[in-house]
Amino acid sequence: MSETVYPVPAQWRDSAVISADAYETMYARSKNDPHAFWLEQAQRLDWIKTPTQTDNSSFHKADFAINWFEDGVLNVAANCLDRHLDTRGDQPAILWAGDDPSEQRTITYRELHAEVCKFANVLKDQGVRKGDRVTIYMPMIPEAAMALLACARIGAIHSVVFGGFSPEALAGRLTDCDSSIVITADEGLRGGKAVPLKANVDAALALSHSVTRVIVVQRTGNNVPMTAGRDFWYHALAAQASTDCPAEPMNAEDPLFILYTSGSTGKPKGVLHTSGGYLLWASMTHAYVFDHKPGDVYWCTADVGWVTGHSYVVYGPLANGATSVMFEGVPNYPDHSRFWQVVDQFKVTTFYTAPTAIRALMREGEAWVDRCDLSSLRLLGSVGEPINPEAWEWYNRVVGKGQCPIVDTWWQTETGGHLISPLPGATALKPGSATKPLFGVFPEILDNDGRVLSGAAEGILAIAKSWPGQMRTVWGDHERFFQTYFASYPGKYFTGDGARRDADDYYWITGRVDDVINVSGHRMGTAEVESALVAHETVAEAAVVGMPHDIKGQGIYAYVTLNANEVPSEALRKALIQWVRHEIGPIATPDVIHFAPGLPKTRSGKIMRRILRKIAEGEIHSLGDTSTLADPSVVEALVRDRVLQP
Numbered sequence: 001m002s003e004t005v006y007p008v009p010a011q012w013r014d015s016a017v018i019s020a021d022a023y024e025t026m027y028a029r030s031k032n033d034p035h036a037f038w039l040e041q042a043q044r045l046d047w048i049k050t051p052t053q054t055d056n057s058s059f060h061k062a063d064f065a066i067n068w069f070e071d072g073v074l075n076v077a078a079n080c081l082d083r084h085l086d087t088r089g090d091q092p093a094i095l096w097a098g099d100d101p102s103e104q105r106t107i108t109y110r111e112l113h114a115e116v117c118k119f120a121n122v123l124k125d126q127g128v129r130k131g132d133r134v135t136i137y138m139p140m141i142p143e144a145a146m147a148l149l150a151c152a153r154i155g156a157i158h159s160v161v162f163g164g165f166s167p168e169a170l171a172g173r174l175t176d177c178d179s180s181i182v183i184t185a186d187e188g189l190r191g192g193k194a195v196p197l198k199a200n201v202d203a204a205l206a207l208s209h210s211v212t213r214v215i216v217v218q219r220t221g222n223n224v225p226m227t228a229g230r231d232f233w234y235h236a237l238a239a240q241a242s243t244d245c246p247a248e249p250m251n252a253e254d255p256l257f258i259l260y261t262s263g264s265t266g267k268p269k270g271v272l273h274t275s276g277g278y279l280l281w282a283s284m285t286h287a288y289v290f291d292h293k294p295g296d297v298y299w300c301t302a303d304v305g306w307v308t309g310h311s312y313v314v315y316g317p318l319a320n321g322a323t324s325v326m327f328e329g330v331p332n333y334p335d336h337s338r339f340w341q342v343v344d345q346f347k348v349t350t351f352y353t354a355p356t357a358i359r360a361l362m363r364e365g366e367a368w369v370d371r372c373d374l375s376s377l378r379l380l381g382s383v384g385e386p387i388n389p390e391a392w393e394w395y396n397r398v399v400g401k402g403q404c405p406i407v408d409t410w411w412q413t414e415t416g417g418h419l420i421s422p423l424p425g426a427t428a429l430k431p432g433s434a435t436k437p438l439f440g441v442f443p444e445i446l447d448n449d450g451r452v453l454s455g456a457a458e459g460i461l462a463i464a465k466s467w468p469g470q471m472r473t474v475w476g477d478h479e480r481f482f483q484t485y486f487a488s489y490p491g492k493y494f495t496g497d498g499a500r501r502d503a504d505d506y507y508w509i510t511g512r513v514d515d516v517i518n519v520s521g522h523r524m525g526t527a528e529v530e531s532a533l534v535a536h537e538t539v540a541e542a543a544v545v546g547m548p549h550d551i552k553g554q555g556i557y558a559y560v561t562l563n564a565n566e567v568p569s570e571a572l573r574k575a576l577i578q579w580v581r582h583e584i585g586p587i588a589t590p591d592v593i594h595f596a597p598g599l600p601k602t603r604s605g606k607i608m609r610r611i612l613r614k615i616a617e618g619e620i621h622s623l624g625d626t627s628t629l630a631d632p633s634v635v636e637a638l639v640r641d642r643v644l645q646p
């Protein structure tokens, strides 16, 4: 681990939204006088009824509850739109860069407000009411942001499903939250290729039966089949819709959205976020971590299908009246300088992306960066996985020209927004460290028995107290919520990550301690890939673990045991890879299929994943104790046949 320290640059010390002194004072206040601190922070939102309550939460079984600002009433969309109209109605809210560099759109706050009202009226006309679930399966076009905000305006709960998920995955999510309506597009466009979104919805609806309406936004204009009475073109419905739509008053604890994410067991969980605390957290962290100032052009490259797109493309920046860049494409299309062309073209000041993109672009060389003018940049960010110091240094030197602080933001779908991150005017940086907790965040490092470790230590990362942006439940399964996050270490939120705290109280995230892997910054449950594999007719048993991967961070290594009459072959290997893509989506494509005659099991029949992980990592000389295995010879065969970096 790198021990280089980058102090706060002088110009940042003097001009940042939060200085080092302010960080210390505000952090202490968030600890010692949280009620006053949060009432004050709540003023960054426009309330219909200002809350007098703040935190009313307990992580203990007996009185388990998470509640913030319970007596407050607000509307999230009104906070993101209406309140900006007087002061910045003509300022761009969204700058959109299409997959094809010749396509771009500018949408001002006034225009976005009108479009969202129209969209909201269309949803109302289709019978959508407060509390209904609306599934959004869209490409990265402004209508995706409009759809989210339209739901928020009328109090419907959106559930965005990433456009790269398969019909099977979409169907599971539709059924789980009992959505009656899907918003999609004819097709998406990524890297010059069409993504058959509407066709995928049709396939999903053959498997899931809750949906009665499909609203289709025209993106590519290619012909797609429409089912009469069920499917409607958005532009046809919107042609009649009014641009006036009152914002529904919502209690702070009314649901805003569901977002499915992977865990260590079972099917993906519907993470539920509510209105007041979530928006406050998205807005506060966007303002402080990105040092948001009027005039900034802020670009987060994430897709709205992930939490980063929710909090840091749509809700955080728009709540703060920022100009948010929305990008439809991919970093390497038409060529490897596309990111930097967009920065140059829109004069982006703040750029936020994932380490996997940085590593992929780093491999292509500096010339792609150097041909663009990046002098508008003042701040860089990283999210989704640990950033290796080599990638950090490249990002700093080649992209930031040594002039831009890098905020390495640690957080999760469950946390709603950043929990551990540098503040650029306050925090000296150490490459690879997410540094320090934000206001109201109290991290702890635990040993395996749940004992709190003090000082410099390494162990399991837990959070001692609730914060406003915390998820409130797993949709439809409150018991699973408690069991997943609060049962292992009573009274604490268990993050699923490991971390090290150094002598300067800096946090270094060491990766997941559960059966979740992080592939190109996308979170994946190994159990989901396993259940896809065993659903194939040839497969008897499967065990999936992460393996180190130069670009993706982690790759997917699948051990597969075939049924007795099946024979491993190259054709079957390819068929299984296709099968997993079909069941989950291309993001779950296994990197390795290792045909194994048997898997290492304890005498009670439990697969010893520790050993499988070590083999996939190539650490065959530190397999640990194998004497408890039912058949130790299995391990020799696995080591012999292991597949090195594909």
Ligand code: WTA
Binding pocket: 261, 306, 307, 308, 382, 383, 384, 385, 386, 387, 408, 409, 410, 411, 412, 413, 414, 434, 495, 496, 497, 509, 511, 512, 518, 521, 522, 523
């Ligand atoms: C990982 C994405 C190290 C972590 C926002 C976490 C990180 C999981 C970082 C959540 C970071 C996210 N450094 N690891 N800066 N950011 N992670 O729910 O393992 O898609 O638990 O949310 O990503 O992934 P999720």
